[in-house]
Amino acid sequence: MNAVVHFLILLVVLSAAAFILFLLRAPFWLILLVIVAVYMAVTTVPTFHTVYKSQNLRAIDRFLLRNYRKPIFNYAYNIGHGTDEEIRNSLRTIIDKSSRGDARHVYSALLGVHSGDGDEVLAHAGKINPGPLRSYYYAYGTALNGDLDEAGRIAGKITDEWMKHTIYAVIAKKQGNPEEFRKEAKYAEDASVGIQHYLLHHNFRKMAESFNLSQEGSSMMQLVENTAVELKDGRRGLILGVRDNEEIVQYDVELGDGEIITVFAEEVRRPV
Template sequence: MRLLPFIYIFIFGVVLTVALLFIELPFYLIYSVIIVVYIVLLVLPLMYTVYKSNNLKKIERFLERNKRKPIFAYALAVKTGNREEIIGAIQTILTKYKQPYMQEVYKTNLALFENNISLFEQLAKQISKEPLHTYYIAYSKALKGNFEGAHSLKGKLPAGWMPYAIDAIIAKEKGDLSAFRLAAEESIHLARGVQKFNLVYSFEWMGKEIEIN
């Protein structure tokens, strides 16, 4: 069934090419038009799902179709809440993607899920790009009980899901389930795409941890 939309797009491309040839447009112009059409019909919908969609079911279907890619497999592992599965997914990412920034971010995440808070804080400080540099340092301060420091850094984050995520982490560490849920809901509301998917299920198992404790 997944092939059907691509077949329709291919047929549309062929028909469009014939139509453009019929009106005797220059070859380079026909080629450019066809490339743009394919990008719009094939690439943009995928980019929208990954970065902008609010539809969790649609995002999950996309992740399932693309779970051979380690980053998408990681998102599905987060949904399970299984720490060992998440750690395994992160290790696969670190093996496959050697770009410095990817290594910085996912080594930091690995330390987080291994519950090595000291290493998590150390690696957070080494992240070379904003806003994740500030976000993870604020996260580490919240985990170490430095709520004032975490709150101060939160104010330096761009408007969006990150400041509310820090509020949720602070509330979790304080054991304040009501404040946690309010902050988590606002963070999820402001997030989009795969990031939204990750937050929904991360906050879900965090909330369960608060209830247990």
């Protein structure tokens, strides 16, 4: 659904609310208050749900694509579609822009995770305020350094289920146990919501590739529906539909601003 359709729906809803209140002879201040409340609900609730509550990977992916220029969403989108270096660079951008010390240490620990540097993870974990995240990165860094028993012991005390089972999945990965990895990864994904769910799903997908596993719901970067692509003119978008007319292939692509266009296969530079 593009921006124009969203605007028209919002306009209809607000007009209907105002008209009903007018018929009921409601005071002007009440009409204004209801219009503002409806506007906030229509514009913010769906976004809040997608970012914090949804497990709809496609909806989250589309949200991230529309907000790709914001550092935190750029990082999340790169987890699903970027290279390892793009992921690390996006984290460095977040760290450079972080004014709070705790946030800097959290993202620095995360950078250590994506660099596979257990010592770096542990160095920053020790500077994070006491709580689940501190224990999570202590366990993660410990697992990366090969002390799997200690990592499991730390993870067992973490109350957040997605954190606990993520560490168990990492331990299974280090042990070369694909079945245990698959089980723990699913537990972690099922316990997570919003962008965290998206991050875990794609991180586990990448980890699973070393086992030649196929995580449920994952997709390889092919020119099929729900593939993010970069066009030859530099624009980026998400393939919503594929039109295969004998030898001519076209894609319906939703751009970052919500506009939907149809392009020939030759106009696509690469999947991203």
